[in-house]
Amino acid sequence: MELGNNKERSLVSKVMDGLISGIVEERYGAILPPQDVLSKEFDVSRTVMREALSMLLARHMLDVRPKIGTRIRPMRDWRMIDEDVVNWRFRAKPDKTFLRDVIEFRTLIEPAACALAAERAGAADIAGIRDAFDALHQTSPGDSGCQAADSLLHTRILAASGNQFYQQMAAIVRGALTIVNPLLNQRADGWSNVVAAHGRVVEAIERRSPADAQAAAAAMIAYTADELNRALATESAE
Incomplete structure (x- = not known):
């Protein structure tokens, strides 16, 4: 009706x-x-x-x-491919299984998308990725635009992959960032390490090196997983 x-x-x-x-x-x-x-x-x-x-x-x-x-x-x-559902799901308090699934999803999608971006991105795409990274680099965890800058960078990289399925996964990646970033920022050097990891991905894409872009993205997500495990272990001990 x-x-x-x-x-x-x-x-x-x-x-x-x-x-x-x-x-x-x-x-x-x-x-x-x-x-x-x-x-x-x-x-x-x-x-x-x-x-x-x-x-x-x-x-x-x-x-x-x-x-x-x-x-x-x-x-x-829930139908996680639906952007509304993604946003709603990430409003709930994340549990350890959900965080594990998020990391596994990112490990599957983002390194491959970064490799494709290094191979397929046009000059305008790469300029947009660099602009998004520069905006991220100029923020700090307490800034209101910090999350938006991070989300924009990941969205532009996925778009630059040229793969319509990866592009459709952007909503899930953005949702993932909203829950992992606050946990990553609990450590004094957490944010600077995250920004540096993003920088290595962007530089590899600019060099048109798919292998380096894939490796840098995988390392970035592995660092995220380690920090999440550390944060959750600290919470459990308290």
Whole structure:
């Protein structure tokens, strides 16, 4: 069913966002309340609520069971290729398994994308990557634009790979950065090491050296994994 106007579509978006907040904050438990209860909670029509729920169903976040109701599916089942779902998933507090999966995903995708960028990127692509790195180099962890600069650099490298599947993975990489960077920045030299690692990737791309770009990206992610393990071990010991 299509909604009739922009106001209704905006309401659906707001309801979806509210439902997601409730899910990731575990306010609902395993089963969502009935639609009429949710409609009253959000002060919207049943039509709007039905559409919002259908959008989450399509993203494999919910499951309707006869005689049971609308079940919240495990986060591992959510459609992570969907950028909205990626953003919502990364709003939840990360657990060790999720962080492990993020690192494994980046290890699979980013070194290969960096190698392709070194091989395929045009002059404008490389200039954009250098500009993004320069912006990152000029920031510090406390700056408001720090996360945006890091995200832009990774996005431009993935775009420069020329591979449409890698390009579509940018949302997951950006989401990963939002959770790993705060942990990396807990050490005094953490940020400078991260920036230096990015610099080696950028320099290899500029030299048109796919092997060096791939190796530099793999080393950058390995450093991230080591620092995450260190941070999590410290948290567990406290």
